[in-house]
Each structure stands twice: as C-alpha cells, then as structure tokens.
Amino acid sequence: MKKILLVSFLVSTSLFANIYELKPIDITKNIRCFIGDFNPPTKSNKGFVSNVCYIDKGDSIVVIEPGPTYNFAKELNEYIKKHNGKKVTQVIATNFHDDRYTGASYYKQNHIPIIAHKTIVKELEENPDKFTRIPSVTTKEQYANSKVVQPDILTDERYVIKGSYLNIEVLKLSPGSNSASDISVYVPKEDFIFTGNTVFNGRFIKYGKYSDIDNWIKALEKLQSMNIKYVLGGHGKEYDKNSYKNNLEYLNILKSSVKKAYENNIDRQDIKKHIKDEKFSFYKHFDSLSISNAKTYYDQLQWQ
Structure with a gap:
C-alpha cells in the first residue's frame, strides 16, 4: 500500500512539476531576465529559445515576451507571484515569432x-506556418492551451x-528589421533596452524572408545614437x-558584399565565396546561417 501511495505521489508531482525551470539573471534591481537556449526549438528546450x-515599475509588473507556450507564461507568472508578489498588468510582444x-x-x-506593433496583425495572418515548430518538439501536455491569439x-x-516608480517606452526603432x-x-x-530580434548574440544573426536589411541597419544605428548602458x-x-x-x-x-556579387552576375549558388564574414565564425550556427542569409538577401535583390 505504501509503495502504491509513493508511486501515485511521484506521478502526480511529475504532472505538475515545472516544465521550463526558469533561471533568472538580474540586469538591474527592477529588471530580471531569463536567457533562452541558443538553438532552434528542440525537445530539450521545449521552444524556450529567446530571451524573456x-x-x-513600482505599482505592478510588465512582462517582455509572452514566450513559446501557454505553460511557459503560466510558470513565469507563478515565479513572479512567488518572488515579487505583484500583479502582472501588461505583456509586450516584440514580434510575431512563435x-x-x-x-x-x-x-x-x-x-x-497584450501589447504589440500594429504590423503584427498582418504577419500573424500571413505566416501560420511559423507556428508549427513548437508543437512538433513538445508533448500535448507541454503545449496544452497554447494557441495564436490577437493582441489587445x-x-x-x-x-x-x-x-509609480518608472516608465516604460515601447519603441519602433525603424520600419522593420528581422521582421x-x-x-x-x-x-x-x-x-x-530590450531590443527583441533587432539584436542577436550568442548565436549567429538570422536574416529571413521578411527581414529588411536597410531598415535593420537604421534600427541599429538609432540604437547606437541612444548610447544605452x-x-x-x-x-x-x-x-x-x-x-x-x-x-x-x-x-x-x-x-x-551580396550587392556587389549580384551586380557582377555571380551565381546564387556561389554567393558564399564572396561574403567576407569569417570574423563572425565563432557564433553558434554560423556555417548554416551565413549561407542562408546571403542567399535570402540575394533573392530579395532579384525582386527589387
């Protein structure tokens, strides 16, 4: 009987145990962050691959990024309640990615x-395929109640x-960058400042089909001019x-580099040879992303 009770207790405990085991870093006294894994979504990271x-702000808490699943957000809010004892009154989504x-x-x-930029409505509508990754690396229980909703x-x-203590500014540094x-x-x-996907480190930068190189550079130049600690x-x-x-x-x-190669009629398949980006090869996923970034921007030039 004791063995049965012990097994039942262990099973029930595992069902309600935290999935993500959040580990904080304190940037300042009033800002606490959680660093995502440097890889794409996998079974081990359960989609937690971006920073949160x-x-x-004194009278309440504002969260930056809803996170990869319903259960992630639930765990974070339970953590906040335990460690801060204040109510979460807003959440800011810095882009539409899953x-x-x-x-x-x-x-x-x-x-x-839920606070987001106005362009997110169109991006959510046009990119349903963006929300197939995390269900494929999580169990039904881990992904339970997760779905795409509209911002408020x-x-x-x-x-x-x-x-009551500080103000928070949600800024659009340029018309677009990574998205x-x-x-x-x-x-x-x-x-x-939390920049979302305008800044990558730890892993190599991803230039995707919806990225805008000119405005991304403008956003980073704006960031440079702000001189933030x-x-x-x-x-x-x-x-x-x-x-x-x-x-x-x-x-x-x-x-x-890509613009010069394109103007010189370099074939798309040979484009990587013409990108002098070796100094960034220490970044995780450099080999694959360096090639795809160059080809993606090359493709964009073809349609300009």
Whole structure:
C-alpha cells in the first residue's frame, strides 16, 4: 500500500512539476531576465529559445515576451507571484515569432493586455506556418492551451506605460528589421533596452524572408545614437552597451558584399565565396546561417 501511495505521489508531482525551470539573471534591481537556449526549438528546450524579461515599475509588473507556450507564461507568472508578489498588468510582444508570441494565449485567458506593433496583425495572418515548430518538439501536455491569439493594444512609433516608480517606452526603432513587427522596450530610468530580434548574440544573426536589411541597419544605428548602458537582444546573454555592434558590422558586410556579387552576375549558388564574414565564425550556427542569409538577401535583390 505504501509503495502504491509513493508511486501515485511521484506521478502526480511529475504532472505538475515545472516544465521550463526558469533561471533568472538580474540586469538591474527592477529588471530580471531569463536567457533562452541558443538553438532552434528542440525537445530539450521545449521552444524556450529567446530571451524573456519582466520589469517592476513600482505599482505592478510588465512582462517582455509572452514566450513559446501557454505553460511557459503560466510558470513565469507563478515565479513572479512567488518572488515579487505583484500583479502582472501588461505583456509586450516584440514580434510575431512563435518562440516569443505563442504564450500570449495565457495572458489572453487571464485578461492581461497584450501589447504589440500594429504590423503584427498582418504577419500573424500571413505566416501560420511559423507556428508549427513548437508543437512538433513538445508533448500535448507541454503545449496544452497554447494557441495564436490577437493582441489587445497595437502600437505605432512610441507607446508609454507609466508606473509609480518608472516608465516604460515601447519603441519602433525603424520600419522593420528581422521582421516588420520588431519593437524594442526602453526603460530610461534603468538605462536599459530590450531590443527583441533587432539584436542577436550568442548565436549567429538570422536574416529571413521578411527581414529588411536597410531598415535593420537604421534600427541599429538609432540604437547606437541612444548610447544605452544595458542592451539585451532577443537572443544571447550579453547585455553590455556594445552587444549590438557585431550585428551592425555584419549586416553592412552582408549588404555590400551580396550587392556587389549580384551586380557582377555571380551565381546564387556561389554567393558564399564572396561574403567576407569569417570574423563572425565563432557564433553558434554560423556555417548554416551565413549561407542562408546571403542567399535570402540575394533573392530579395532579384525582386527589387
């Protein structure tokens, strides 16, 4: 009988155990973040591959990124309740990608306003295939209640969330970078900015079919002009003021090299030979992404 009770207890405990085991880093006294895995979604990381933060604005908490699943968002909110004891009043989604946005279903269910840029509505509508990755690497239980929902508050160039201790600014640094809906979250009082997918480190930058190289460079140049002390990207654990600089240098190399090769009628299959980006080869996934980035931008030039 004791053995049966013990087995039953262990089974019930495993069912309700945390899936993600969140490990925080404190950027400032009022900003705590959780660093995502440097790989694409896998069974081991369960889709937690991008950074998530929360900000204590005095009277309440604001979360940056809904996260990859309903259960991720639920665990994060339980963590906040345990460690901060304050109510979460808003969540900001910095773009439409599945690893950042799917957890919005938790916030929607709990009537916590979801803030995103106005372009996210079109991106969600046009990219349903973007939301097939995480269900394929999680169990039904892990992905339970996760679904794509609509945001509640749509921003444009700037949106301010006021707090009793500090204010939070949701900024559009340029019309688009990695995606059209990319936004950043700036906390002037803490000299901190969360850039979402405008900045990558720890893993190589991804230039996708919806990326805009000119505006991405503009966004990084705008970031440079702001001279902020703490700059945390959407991927990677670096958050010093120079954490974006390799991205800016690489995108300028990608733009000039591919453009020159295209104008010289270099075949698409040979494009990699003409990109001088070896100095970034220490980044995770460099070999595969360096090639795909060059080909993607080459394809965009063909349609300009």
